[in-house]
Amino acid sequence: MNSANQPMSFLFDDFLLQSTYAKTLYHTYAKNLPIIDYHNHLPPAEVNGNRQFKNLTEAWLAGDHYKWRAMRTLGIPEKYITGEAGPEEKFEKWAYSVPFTIRNPLYHWTHLELKRYFDFEELLSEKNAAEVYAHCNQLLQTPDFSTLGLLGKMKVEVICSTDDPIDSLGDHVDFAQKGNSLQLYPAFRPDKAYAIENPESYLSYLEKLGQAANLKIDSFEDLLAALQVRIAYFHQRGCRLSDHGLEQLYYFEGEDYQIEELFTMIRFGKKLSDSESRFFKFKTLQALCRMYFEKGWVQQFHLGALRNTNTYQLRQLGPDTGFDSIGDFDQAKALAGFLNSLEESEQLTKTILYNLNPRDNAIFATMIGNFNGGEIKGKIQFGSGWWYLDQKDGMEAQINTLSNMGLISCFIGMLTDSRSFLSFPRHEYFRRILCNLFGQDVQNGILPWDEKWLGKIISDICYQNACNYFDFSPKNFDLKS
Incomplete structure (x- = not known):
């Protein structure tokens, strides 16, 4: 398609590739790899229904x-x-x-x-x-x-949706039964299970959660039991990941509050203090993470967003309409305490930490090294540039910080975090940026030109590390359940 007098695109074959080394790494080792998109917000019904x-x-x-x-x-x-x-x-x-x-x-x-x-x-x-x-x-x-056609054009092998604990997952099971080459898996997103800021809406959600779990939730113990039931339900239907969107993680060294008393206060419609609210979230998240460990799941934490800042527009348009920004929350101490509390009980599962504030990149890159081990390669991951940071500068900063303070060779690479079926060229964007950084280092004499070894590292980051890190297999579906 060509229009008269219209300027042509700048997107030539070597877009973003500024050395012969970068071009070789991208075109030979990255360009044609399939995509594992382990976190996105695509509607499962639109995948299953081939919209x-x-x-x-x-x-x-x-x-x-x-x-x-x-x-x-x-x-x-x-x-x-x-x-x-x-x-x-x-x-x-x-x-x-x-x-x-x-x-x-x-x-x-x-x-x-x-x-x-x-x-x-x-x-x-x-x-x-x-x-x-x-x-x-x-x-x-x-x-x-169609949606499947669009995914096929980008060689997408695996996508993981983002699903509330009360979701039925019927589309996931139905899609698996069709025998598609594309694999669609759920990911457990229990944010509403500890969103206690508005007691009225929280109690309404607890009623729905109780119905989904076939339990009456009258106590904090009941809440955990219901979440345990739903985790088992998700696991039977292929789920191997959880995800959480938080300003920050929370940690309390002692039992500062009686958790059942806090739950009772919420049930009677009382709004908790900031400290009480953080304690409630800490205890809920800690219990959830121990459940994930028992199932062998990967847990993801997206940290640092300041949401719904424009309350006028929130009333007009609702949440998730473009009025969120980067927050400046303290991350290091509570993050270390939270992860350590799980390590102490030998219940720290594979974990991906996503940072939204670039000032905190070094905190996250060094934090993951504190808890790696257990004979699992790259067990704790500093996740790819997220939201406002999934652009060239943001991705380069994340890659460079991880390279300097961890092992970029163990990195599990990019994801879309998108609601659009047209967003998958972001993987190409990431791969070009990654190859260009490696190529520049070779050109500058910082790295040797060992093509096969560097090509392997690039292929691992773009695809193979994710294959090895996650347990994605059709056998995970209990199609009779």
């Missing part, structure tokens, strides 16, 4: 906070972002916005996604918006552009 999107706006703009924030910055009215405007109008506003995203990762991601999925080679702008919209919409109606 066919009606238009490009539906596939590409819906739910994308990154794009929404950029459009708001440009002064575009909300009706063209999350509001009542039609899909073509919304796309036209996004196309208008793209040239103004120059030097933001959106500029790279947008053009990578258009090129990899739709073979669109030009720079997107309002001038070609109508043509691009028509071209992509036509392709989206074909079988190759």
